[in-house]
Amino acid sequence: MAVPGRDAASFVKMLMDPNAQIQPAGIDLTVKQVYRIEGKLVLGVRERILPKYVPIPDDGGMWSLTPGVYKVMFNEVVEVPSDSVALCFPRSTLLRSGVVLMCTVWDPGYVGRGEALLHVINPYGLTLERDARVAQLVFIKLVKPPHKTYQGAYFGENLE
Secondary structure (H helix, E strand, O other): OEOOHHHHHHHEEOOOOHHHHEEOOEEEEEEEEEEEEEOOOEEOOOOEEOOEEEEOOOOOOEEEEOOEEEEEEEOOEEEOOOOEEEEEEEOHHHHHOOEEEEOOEEOOOOEEOOEEEEEEOOOOOEEEEOOOEEEEEEEEEOOOOOOOOOOOOOOOEOOO
16 A cells, blocks of 8 residues: 555655655655766675765756766655655656656665666756756555565665
8 A cells, every 4th residue: 555645754854845745645855966976886695896976066056967877866864664665766757858767665664865876868968956856755555564674785874
């Protein structure tokens, strides 16, 4: 069962504009920072080495992005309840304009300021304003409690 946006708002802190961000079926997430990805990922069974993420300075609160792949960090701090999971989807304006935003499953118990992958496919690029709404987070109640909650490497990420 999906949690209505008004109820889900209690799981999301630091909303930039609650009137605009609280949707019927979820909460819109906004852009805090955009990063250029430099280097490769090493992902093994015992080893994980992330690429370097270089913050792209905004020009007067705007990023002018050429076609390519970027990491975005959201403004909002999310606390997924232990009886729920959250799924993140791109806002339709991005998809209609040749820009893809990809997220992962947000497990029960995750706490942090999440991130997503932004892929600018449009050959003309994208001008993105700081605090623009780019994703919608939908919370879904689990049928029964999970056997454990999230304890992974990204627990508490980006809270500084």
